[in-house]
Amino acid sequence: MDEKKTIFDYLKQLFTTYGIMVVIFIVTNLLVGNGARVLSTLFSLGSVGLSTATLLQLLFLAVIITVAQNIFLSDLVIKNMALIVRNILFFVTVMVASTLFIILFGWFPVGDPRAWIGFIVCFAICTAVSAFIMRLEENAENKKMQEALNKFKK
Amino acid sequence: MMKINLDIDGKYDDTEVIIRAPHLNNDIERMVAMMRMIDMQIAVRKDNETYLIETDKILYIEAVDRKTFVYTNSENYESELKLYEIEQELIERDFLRISKNSIVNLRKIKSLKTDVNRKIRITLQNGEQIVVSRMYSDELRRKLGLR
Numbered sequence: 001m002d003e004k005k006t007i008f009d010y011l012k013q014l015f016t017t018y019g020i021m022v023v024i025f026i027v028t029n030l031l032v033g034n035g036a037r038v039l040s041t042l043f044s045l046g047s048v049g050l051s052t053a054t055l056l057q058l059l060f061l062a063v064i065i066t067v068a069q070n071i072f073l074s075d076l077v078i079k080n081m082a083l084i085v086r087n088i089l090f091f092v093t094v095m096v097a098s099t100l101f102i103i104l105f106g107w108f109p110v111g112d113p114r115a116w117i118g119f120i121v122c123f124a125i126c127t128a129v130s131a132f133i134m135r136l137e138e139n140a141e142n143k144k145m146q147e148a149l150n151k152f153k154k
Numbered sequence: 155m156m157k158i159n160l161d162i163d164g165k166y167d168d169t170e171v172i173i174r175a176p177h178l179n180n181d182i183e184r185m186v187a188m189m190r191m192i193d194m195q196i197a198v199r200k201d202n203e204t205y206l207i208e209t210d211k212i213l214y215i216e217a218v219d220r221k222t223f224v225y226t227n228s229e230n231y232e233s234e235l236k237l238y239e240i241e242q243e244l245i246e247r248d249f250l251r252i253s254k255n256s257i258v259n260l261r262k263i264k265s266l267k268t269d270v271n272r273k274i275r276i277t278l279q280n281g282e283q284i285v286v287s288r289m290y291s292d293e294l295r296r297k298l299g300l301r
Contacts (some may be wrong), residue, residue, distance in 0.1 A: 010232075015242060023162075060300065073270055074270055074271050075269075075270055075271065075273070083268070083269070083270065086270065138268050141268045142267050142268060144300060145266040145267075145274070145298065145300065146265060146266060146294070148295075148298035148299055148300050149260075149265075149266055149298055150300070151298075151299070152260060152261075152297075152298050153261055
């Protein structure tokens with residue numbers, strides 16, 4: 001058994017995710033905020049800043065991501081599952097949650113197919129790249145450990 | 155009160171340990187088991203019978219509900235010793251603690267894989283899988299020369 005996580009560990013995880021999201025949205029807002037103002041509720045204030053509503057929506061999404069991380073990317077709930085399946089389930093959950101937020105909070109015009117294609121393409125690329133990198137890291141680490149074990153047993 | 159007599163003399167060819175007691179109890183069984191480990195053997199029990207098994211036949215040892223279980227390729231036994239007592243004796247013989255309640259024989263590991271939360275999943279020679287907790291993963295990496 002590992003040491004138990006405290007509420008502060010979960011809060012740290014939540015606010016790390018939230019902080020990263022807010023920074024990404026601040027940078028995006030500075031770049032396209034004024035232009036996207038009429039298209040997206042996320043940038044309702046233009047490049048002036050992010051609204052309280054946007055910050056709360058991002059916080060809520062960060063909570064969902066943190067919960068999904070603890071369900072799928074740790075052994076807190078699921079003890080035995082391949083890492084690749086864990087990653088797929090995690091990304092599917094985040095995608096479903098993001099889609100709901102887009103529809104509920106009007107993050108972009110839901111009737112615009114180009115916006116949806118853009119969202120899906122961006123999400124798919126990010127997911128594929130991160131899954132690929134994780135897979136490469138995992139394979140390299142496994143190979144290194146196996147070689148070290150074989151050397152040790154000689 | 156237990157009396158300990160040491161008779162060290164060059165006239166003896168070998169080391170002999172004699173235990174004299176009015177009856178066999180747990181303390182004596184544990185004492186014998188610990189001495190056995192010096193000889194690379196461990197005294198274990200199964201179905202009310204005591205066996206001596208070579209330590210290099212052990213895959214891993216686990217403590218469950220204050221009992222210590224010893225696993226080999228095809229059998230599992232119970233030991234009178236506590237996990238930490240076995241660990242003290244076997245740590246220099248390629249055994250390593252992998253969680254609060256288990257130690258593994260590194261020479262019986264077939265493969266290693268990374269798992270969630272920086273844990274390591276071990277597949278043993280008999281196909282059984284056990285997980286190295288995050289706390290002990292770094293120690294395993296160090297032991298294998300990866301740190």
